[in-house]
Amino acid sequence: MARDSQAALVALNRFGLGARGGASGDLINAASDPRGFVKAELVRASGVLLEAPGLQSTQQLGQAVFAYQDQVRQARETAKAAAPAETPSPAPTDQKPGLRRNLSLNAAATEVAGQMAETKPADSVAKPDAIQPSAVAPPSAKPAPQPLNVIQKTFRAEALARLQRATLATCGFTERLVAFWSNHFCISATKGELARIWAGAFEREAIRPHVLGRFADMLKAVEQHPAMLFFLDNQQSLGPDSRAGQNRKRGLNENLAREIMELHTLGVGGGYSQEDVTALARIITGWTFAGRQGQLGAPGSFVFNANAHQPGAQMLLGKTYEATGLAQGEAALADIARHPSTANFIATKFVRHFVADEPPPALVARLRDVFVKTDGDLKALATALVDSDEAWKAPLTKMRSPYDFLVASGRLLARVPEDPGAYLNNLNLLGQPLWSPAGPNGFPDTTAAWAAPEGMKLRLDIAAQMGARLGPNIDPLDLLEFAAADAASIETRKTIERAESRQQALALLLMSPEMQRR
Numbered sequence: 001m002a003r004d005s006q007a008a009l010v011a012l013n014r015f016g017l018g019a020r021g022g023a024s025g026d027l028i029n030a031a032s033d034p035r036g037f038v039k040a041e042l043v044r045a046s047g048v049l050l051e052a053p054g055l056q057s058t059q060q061l062g063q064a065v066f067a068y069q070d071q072v073r074q075a076r077e078t079a080k081a082a083a084p085a086e087t088p089s090p091a092p093t094d095q096k097p098g099l100r101r102n103l104s105l106n107a108a109a110t111e112v113a114g115q116m117a118e119t120k121p122a123d124s125v126a127k128p129d130a131i132q133p134s135a136v137a138p139p140s141a142k143p144a145p146q147p148l149n150v151i152q153k154t155f156r157a158e159a160l161a162r163l164q165r166a167t168l169a170t171c172g173f174t175e176r177l178v179a180f181w182s183n184h185f186c187i188s189a190t191k192g193e194l195a196r197i198w199a200g201a202f203e204r205e206a207i208r209p210h211v212l213g214r215f216a217d218m219l220k221a222v223e224q225h226p227a228m229l230f231f232l233d234n235q236q237s238l239g240p241d242s243r244a245g246q247n248r249k250r251g252l253n254e255n256l257a258r259e260i261m262e263l264h265t266l267g268v269g270g271g272y273s274q275e276d277v278t279a280l281a282r283i284i285t286g287w288t289f290a291g292r293q294g295q296l297g298a299p300g301s302f303v304f305n306a307n308a309h310q311p312g313a314q315m316l317l318g319k320t321y322e323a324t325g326l327a328q329g330e331a332a333l334a335d336i337a338r339h340p341s342t343a344n345f346i347a348t349k350f351v352r353h354f355v356a357d358e359p360p361p362a363l364v365a366r367l368r369d370v371f372v373k374t375d376g377d378l379k380a381l382a383t384a385l386v387d388s389d390e391a392w393k394a395p396l397t398k399m400r401s402p403y404d405f406l407v408a409s410g411r412l413l414a415r416v417p418e419d420p421g422a423y424l425n426n427l428n429l430l431g432q433p434l435w436s437p438a439g440p441n442g443f444p445d446t447t448a449a450w451a452a453p454e455g456m457k458l459r460l461d462i463a464a465q466m467g468a469r470l471g472p473n474i475d476p477l478d479l480l481e482f483a484a485a486d487a488a489s490i491e492t493r494k495t496i497e498r499a500e501s502r503q504q505a506l507a508l509l510l511m512s513p514e515m516q517r518r
Contacts, residue, residue, distance in 0.1 A: 215376030238252070479506070
């Protein structure tokens with residue numbers, strides 16, 4: 001049974017999001033057929049999709065944020081028009097007139113204008129007194145409710161739907177795949193209001209439908225999604241010789257083209273040059289989204305603006321792409337998706353995420369071959385990973401990311417989140433704010449990035465908060481059986497047994513290698 005329990009621990013921790021507590025029986029089920037337990041989630045492609053009441057499409061959300069911005073603008077104009085009726089407060093004699101603060105704004109207009117700032121949303125500021133997952137905190141510990149604009153309401157609803165799905169999943173393998181690809185093709189919700197309101201929809205629309213499909217299809221969906229176009233400024237890129245480029249005296253923005261080649265497909269050293277980046281930037285000029293006026297299409301939808309597209313054929317990676325408008329860019333993406341460097345880059349990154357910081361070369365080569373032979377079939381790639389012996393024999397040394405740690409803790413404690421606030425605060429506190437990496441390369445995927453002393457201290461603080469709130473009503477040794485059974489180390493078991501209280505024992509369990517490593 002010990003060997004089966006160890007394999008079950010690998011199945012749940014390396015590939016999934018940890019065992020659920022309560023009556024789930026996850027560890028027992030995984031022990032009976034570890035590989036089959038993991039692969040069971042790959043059978044239903046529809047199981048990756050995420051639908052929940054109230055979640056809207058990118059187009060609907062675009063229209064909502066445009067309408068919201070119009071309301072805020074009108075409120076500001078109304079307040080400004082009413083200002084002369086008020087007696088202005090005298091400005092200090094040393095204050096310049098242009099810097100005088102307008103104190104006559106009514107309270108409602110001031111509140112709306114403050115919400116519009118969006119530079120530091122409520123959920124992006126960690127609160128020291130709210131570092132436990134919301135499912136753990138009793139009602140009395142919840143902060144006083146604050147009014148939320150449509151952007152924040154949408155972000156929180158999307159976050160809650162994702163957290164609930166991850167908490168309830170049987171193994172969590174497909175949710176791990178979603179998180180991997182979402183981080184690979186990342187955007188950042190801190191870019192602005194459109195990025196924040198679109199962050200969840202981007203993952204639902206461009207990532208989830210293709211996690212068990214073809215890489216080329218995901219690539220196309222990602223690069224044509226308004227959230228990615230906005231994040232990497234492609235709506236600002238104009239062909240120098242296009243009608244719009246000539247009229248506005250503006251040219252290319254190479255951000256999206258560079259990240260497609262460097263981060264999304266070929267990788268650094270993948271055989272492309274700066275000339276290729278510029279050529280791809282020309283090819284995808286005109287890829288944009290319709291704005292609030294809806295002149296090119298429904299506001300918030302992907303559109304191809306022929307007037308902004310660079311005319312003529314383009315040479316990319318040694319191949320000429322004829323001037324076929326939108327089809328020119330789609331053909332280029334399809335070829336890049338099938339490039340040998342893309343296969344190697346994706347296979348390496350995939351193995352690094354799931355198996356080891358230093359990916360076993362033989363396993364990388366095997367997955368690269370699968371990627372090439374199946375034309376980028378991502379379900380086949382995931383299946384080949386689970387079928388490999390290396391993925392099961394490698395020690396569990398990788399550190400769980402903050403997101404995985406919080407979700408795994410909630411799963412083991414059998415707490416389904418009802419509010420995302422504390423989870424979002426914790427993620428910010430631990431350096432992994434949801435859908436908000438610091439750059440287009442996403443969050444790091446190595447043990448060193450998450451095992452720094454300060455980060456581990458913060459995890460201990462969170463574990464201690466959970467222990468203080470739940471410890472009196474939970475037997476940590478029972479939870480250890482759910483989490484690892486006899487695959488748990490003797491050291492972990494003795495540490496929990498020697499704890500001074502149940503609260504301390506629960507905190508120690510959550511900080512154990514069985515809960516922190518994958």
